[in-house]
Amino acid sequence: xxxxxxxxxxxxxxxxxxxxxxxxxxxxxxxxxxxxxxxxxxxxxxxxxxxxxxxxxxxxxxxxxxxxxxxxxxxxxxxxxxxxxxxxxxxxxxxxx
Numbered sequence: 328x329x330x331x332x333x334x335x336x337x338x339x340x341x342x343x344x345x346x347x348x349x350x351x352x353x354x355x356x357x358x359x360x361x362x363x364x365x366x367x368x369x370x371x372x373x374x375x376x377x378x379x380x381x382x383x384x385x386x387x388x389x390x391x392x393x394x395x396x397x398x399x400x401x402x403x404x405x406x407x408x409x410x411x412x413x414x415x416x417x418x419x420x421x422x423x424x
Contacts, residue, residue: 332383333363334375339389345406348389366392 332340339350352362352370357377366389 331379333383334378339386340383343384343387348386350388 334351334354336351336354339348341348347365349363349365349371350410352364353424354361361373361378362370364370
């Protein structure tokens with residue numbers, strides 16, 4: 328076995344034995360479960376024993392990664408823009424009366 332890293336939420340790793348990259352979505356220490364997401368979007372839960380059996384290397388976020396927090400933030404921004412438009416329309420209607 329190689330390196331033994333503790334799972335860190337948001338950190339990317341490469342499983343050297345399987346040649347697969349993934350990021351940690353969550354770590355539940357009470358349940359001893361790590362939730363990970365692979366590059367193809369598949370999500371898997373591992374128990375901590377299985378985690379520590381893997382030969383892992385920490386890596387940077389892969390170039391072109393399309394998933395993740397950035398997309399969620401841009402969706403939030405779009406929702407805020409729509410809310411602003413709704414507020415403007417309500418103000419305009421109240422001015423008519």
